[in-house]
Amino acid sequence: MQATPLTGPAAAPIEAGPLAIELRNVARWYGNVVAVNDVSFGLGPGVTGLLGPNGAGKTTLLHMLAGFLAPSAGEVLVLGRSPHRDPGVYRQIGLVPEREAVYAFLTGLEYVRFNARLQGLRDADGAALDAIRRVGLEDAMDRPIGTYSKGMRQRAKVAGALVHDPQVLLLDEPFNGMDPRQRIAMMDLLGQMAEAGRTILFSSHILEEVERVGTQILVMVAGRLAASGDFHAIRALMTDRPHMITIRSSDDRKLAAALMTNPAVFAVELTPDGCSVQTAQLGAFRRLIAGASRTAGVRITEVFSEDESLEKVFEYLVRR
Amino acid sequence: MASFVAFSEIVGITLRQLMGRRRTVWLLLLAALPVLLAVLFRAAGRTEIDSYSRIVFDTIAITILMPLVAILFGSGAFGAEIDDGTIVYLLAKPVPRWLVVLAKAISVMAVSIALAGGSTALAGAIELGPIGEDGLKAAAAQVLGVVVGSVCYASLFLAVSLFTRRALVIGVGYMLVWEGALSFMLPGIANLSIRQYALGAANAIYPLPVQESRLSSDTAFILAAVLVAVTLALAVWRLMRFELPGGSD
Numbered sequence: 001m002q003a004t005p006l007t008g009p010a011a012a013p014i015e016a017g018p019l020a021i022e023l024r025n026v027a028r029w030y031g032n033v034v035a036v037n038d039v040s041f042g043l044g045p046g047v048t049g050l051l052g053p054n055g056a057g058k059t060t061l062l063h064m065l066a067g068f069l070a071p072s073a074g075e076v077l078v079l080g081r082s083p084h085r086d087p088g089v090y091r092q093i094g095l096v097p098e099r100e101a102v103y104a105f106l107t108g109l110e111y112v113r114f115n116a117r118l119q120g121l122r123d124a125d126g127a128a129l130d131a132i133r134r135v136g137l138e139d140a141m142d143r144p145i146g147t148y149s150k151g152m153r154q155r156a157k158v159a160g161a162l163v164h165d166p167q168v169l170l171l172d173e174p175f176n177g178m179d180p181r182q183r184i185a186m187m188d189l190l191g192q193m194a195e196a197g198r199t200i201l202f203s204s205h206i207l208e209e210v211e212r213v214g215t216q217i218l219v220m221v222a223g224r225l226a227a228s229g230d231f232h233a234i235r236a237l238m239t240d241r242p243h244m245i246t247i248r249s250s251d252d253r254k255l256a257a258a259l260m261t262n263p264a265v266f267a268v269e270l271t272p273d274g275c276s277v278q279t280a281q282l283g284a285f286r287r288l289i290a291g292a293s294r295t296a297g298v299r300i301t302e303v304f305s306e307d308e309s310l311e312k313v314f315e316y317l318v319r320r
Numbered sequence: 321m322a323s324f325v326a327f328s329e330i331v332g333i334t335l336r337q338l339m340g341r342r343r344t345v346w347l348l349l350l351a352a353l354p355v356l357l358a359v360l361f362r363a364a365g366r367t368e369i370d371s372y373s374r375i376v377f378d379t380i381a382i383t384i385l386m387p388l389v390a391i392l393f394g395s396g397a398f399g400a401e402i403d404d405g406t407i408v409y410l411l412a413k414p415v416p417r418w419l420v421v422l423a424k425a426i427s428v429m430a431v432s433i434a435l436a437g438g439s440t441a442l443a444g445a446i447e448l449g450p451i452g453e454d455g456l457k458a459a460a461a462q463v464l465g466v467v468v469g470s471v472c473y474a475s476l477f478l479a480v481s482l483f484t485r486r487a488l489v490i491g492v493g494y495m496l497v498w499e500g501a502l503s504f505m506l507p508g509i510a511n512l513s514i515r516q517y518a519l520g521a522a523n524a525i526y527p528l529p530v531q532e533s534r535l536s537s538d539t540a541f542i543l544a545a546v547l548v549a550v551t552l553a554l555a556v557w558r559l560m561r562f563e564l565p566g567g568s569d
Contacts, residue, residue: 066412068564085560087414095412097564099405103333105340117329118413120322160409 019044019077020168020199021065026074028060035060037223038074043201047194049210049231050203052220058203059098061220062172065201066095078168091119094161098172098203100153104146108137108156111145115160131159136185150177158186162193169193171202175209187213243282248274248302249293258296262288274302326415330423331430337400338393338431347389351439354381358443362450369458370529372447377462378530381440382469382518387499390432390470391491394477397424398559399487408564417559425478425552432470440466457526465522468544472514475548479555482562510534517544 021043028036036057050058063069064076067083067090076082083089103111112131116124132141135155140148145156154177162169169190175183190200190213204210210217210231217234219227227234249255252275256268259277264285267278279285293300338344357376361367401407410420444459451458473491481487503513510516519533520540535543 063564066564068408068411068562070563087411087416090412090414093412095408097405097408099408101404101406103337103406103409105336106333114329114333115409115413117325118410118415120326120414124325 020079021201022075022077023061023065024075024077026061026064026071026076028057028064028069028072034223036064036071039220039223039225040074041218041225041228043199043216045194045197045199046216047190047200047202047213049213049217050201050220051205051210051217052203052226053205055222056205056220057223058205058220059172060223062095062170062201062203065168066093066170091164092167094164094166094169096154096157096161096169096171096174098176100150100177102145102153102157102160105144107142107144108132108148108152108159109141111156112141112159112163116163119164121164127163128159131163134162134189135159136182151179151182154178155182155186158189165198167198169198169200169202171200173204174202175204175206183209184212242278242280243285243305245277245279245285245303245305246271246274247277247289247300250299250301251296254296255293255298255300258292258298259289262292264288323416323419326413327419327423330410330415330420331427334397334424334427335431338396338427341396341400343392347392347435350385350388351435354385354439354443355446358447361447367447367450367455369448369451369455373458373462373528373530376443376447377440377465377528381436381443381462381466382515383500385439386432386436386466386469386518387473387491387495387514389436390428390473391477391488391495393428393432394474395481395487395491397428397478397481399481399485402481403485407562411559411562418556421478421552421555421559425475425555428474428478429471432474433467436470437463437466454526458528461522461524461526461528464525465518465528468521468540469514469518472517472544472547475551475555476514479551479558482555482558504532507532507534511539511543514544514547516540517547 019042021041023042024040026036026039027034039057039061050061052058060069064071065078065083067078067086070084076084078089079092081089083093103114106114109128109132113124113128116127116131121127132138135158137152137155137159140152145153148156154174158171158174161171171190175186178186187209190202194200202213215231216229217227217231218225219234227237247255252270256270256275259265259275260268262285264279264281265277266280269276277285289300289303354376357380358372361372361376366372398407401410441459441463444462448455448459477487477491480490484490498509499513499515503509503515516533516535517540519528519530520535520537521544522528523533524537524541
């Protein structure tokens with residue numbers, strides 16, 4: 001993806017140049033419920049992670065991009081055309097839906113070949129075999145999908161979606177159910193496709209999944225685009241936000257006094273749970289805590305953070 | 321060529337879907353009932369068109385077997401895929417929606433005719449075959465009636481399944497209330513009765529001695545064709561507007 005600059009909520013401008021995916025002020029609501037609210041962004045070739053907690057509107061957004069939902073307002077364009085009610089656009093789009101179900105009675109190879117034939121590929125058998133190899137499913141390709149593990153089914157779905165070598169690949173939680181080795185292989189495959197000029201957008205609610213494969217990310221919270229741009233910049237934003245950490249030790253008062261002298265700490269409070277510390281530099285704080293406890297002659301028994309959940313991180317991004 | 325490949329793929333996968341379900345076994349058992357009765361008739365030495373047509377064809381084949389088979393298959397062809405989400409693999413393809421509907425409809429009609437029509441044909445051959453020309457004509461008329469009825473039911477409930485997830489319930493309700501009760505009590509609704517289309521079509525070959533056949537053969541064929549055309553057009557219209565839910569994300 002040619003970088004869309006890091007921006008705050010609802011302010012991501014559409015970049016200049018050829019874009020595979022464009023959303024302009026897109027909203028989608030169901031009755032009184034707003035699932036996607038005034039989202040604008042543009043994506044070119046590359047891998048982009050669509051990050052957000054459950055209920056953020058990621059699937060709704062992907063379904064609009066895949067032409068299976070009309071926007072209630074705004075404009076969705078894929079390769080310059082609206083995908084809604086336009087089956088022809090699927091020659092250039094591959095979609096991996098979130099739902100796990102695949103035709104259980106087909107073998108992996110039959111399923112991918114089915115996709116290839118519906119795409120009208122001249123050498124459907126060859127393309128299907130190639131796609132099966134790319135996702136590493138050769139050993140199981142003659143088994144019915146009903147006997148597959150969740151991770152294998154995900155790989156079969158991905159093979160079916162990329163069998164026609166689409167320009168745009170949309171994946172909804174593609175790493176669900178995959179073991180770490182399969183995840184890495186799938187991430188590498190997406191990276192290779194991006195290098196070949198494909199535009200790949202995948203959703204996830206797990207930051208670490210996005211970290212490995214997505215150099216660019218879009219962060220959605222409560223239907224809005226909370227941030228978009230370079231992964232590392234947003235990661236830093238997430239990491240360097242104020243953190244609240246509670247420490248239990250053999251002497252909380254002595255530990256609090258020792259921590260207060262450190263510039264990484266900007267507030268310390270003694271609570272019934274222990275010593276509650278606020279820091280904006282989580283990394284630096286982690287490094288100093290052991291030394292501080294040694295200096296104070298205090299034994300630390302427990303350290304925990306109350307705001308480390310992804311939802312909390314997203315809430316922080318929205319507030320900014 | 322590409323359209324033909326897509327058509328045959330969709331037909332193939334739909335047939336495997338429809339025939340792979342447990343309910344197909346129950347339908348096969350139901351389809352065996354007319355054959356069994358024909359064997360009993362024959363064994364009892366009652367080789368006659370009248371009573372066989374009334375008891376086996378009218379009461380079982382055209383009133384229970386044919387509608388039940390076509391409703392189950394018709395409502396399941398899209399319904400099962402919509403329920404489990406696999407419809408997306410079919411629709412996220414550059415295949416015209418009319419082709420998808422046509423392939424699904426042909427598949428449903430084929431299995432319905434094979435099961436209900438096949439059973440009717442075999443039973444007719446066993447019981448009516450030995451009677452001679454009239455018996456063979458009566459058997460052929462019964463098969464034609466079941467074929468026309470199956471095609472109508474399959475089209476109707478294929479379309480209904482794209483509008484509601486309760487297509488099966490609606491289908492059984494239609495079969496019991498509309499066709500089973502109202503069409504007998506209210507002769508005026510013969511124009512809206514698939515059973516009447518089937519009986520009218522059968523009469524084109526042989527005047528079967530069943531209870532009420534209120535439509536001429538020509539009218540029955542025309543109305544059946546209109547029903548199939550309208551319901552399949554509605555199915556295409558609906559499929560073009562098919563939307564996936566947003567999901568939990």
